[in-house]
Amino acid sequence: MPVLAAVAPGQNPVHYGLAAGSPIPLHAGAAGKAILAHCDGDVIGKLSLDALTPETTTQRDDLEHDLALVRERGWAEGEGERIFDAFGIAAPFFEGPHIAGSVTLTIPRDRKGEIDPARLGDALTRSAAQITRLLTL
Template identity: 30%
Template sequence: MSETAGVREVKSAARTVELLELLAARGDRPARLQELADELGVPRSSMYALLQTLITRGWVRTDTTGSLYGVGIRTLLTGTTYLDSDPRVRLVRPYLDMASGTLGETIHLGRLDGSNVAYLATRESHEYLRTINRVGRRLPAHAGALGKALLAERPDEDLSEGPYEPLTPRTHTTRDALAADLAGIRARGYAIDREEAVTGIAGFGFALRYDTPAQDAISCSVPVTRLTPEHEAEIVSVMRETRARIESATAPGGTVNWR
């Protein structure tokens, strides 16, 4: 049994979290009882009892036949509370509005979550052709502008050996290729993603250095069909200024410094 800060892990709590994370990772693909039992290595009867407990409390939902399972509405309510209570998210949101209004493009706030980046806030472009990334979405950090901006704030020794998952034909899939890109990001001061995460979409990511190392980053996403050299220069200028304004802003007093 694993330990955290000298305290033994509670097996039932760990299993509950593992189940919810497994269901969340499946997205719009509901799971069957046996699939969940096999994936987590627990008896079918134990998994059924756990599912029924979570269904009763709203953390898991099931279909009309009682044979398919997915995350319940309580997961949404908890996630919303996380965003509403986070002082960094509250601080950054108005600046996302300003950047989106100036550029007319989609602006994101993301946070490093292990080897992924989670989207915490998004302001969508009003253009007919636009990028769409929902809050709560997670992408591999090696593949997009948000993630690469944050990886560049860390030593290359922290990178996993790879190979990395390819999301498009342009995704960096080797450690050497990613490290070379991160070196360029450090020299340039921001990350560029040219169709590495989504085909047809370019991104420009800027780490927010109000934490050391940076945990959060902002980015601007734009369809490559609308990306002229002049527009790219405008995006970089506005996003640099936006980062500077966020970093110089003072968070409201009395907030908790979450780790």
């Protein structure tokens, strides 16, 4: 299971955060789905789709739909799937042809109305592309 490598806190007095080294479930939340969308199909088939919150996708067909959307637009979104009160956006980065991780922005779910998810998703996608270029040098 992938783990959270680094954390950069936001500027608001109340923020969401996990410690570096925290496991990232591939089927729940933006960070994991951004990665899972680019894994081999057998990885998805072997996953146990355990519910972490009432919002966690536990049906393979629903997960496959979410992953197709990630591949289409280039970034993932998760709302309350891993941590009930969190909203996240993530973009995958690669090392050569292989998925290497994701760049993720997570905020408290009640602040979602303050952001433009598509704009932030596109910005994360550009950042992830820069990381990919650095890893592929």
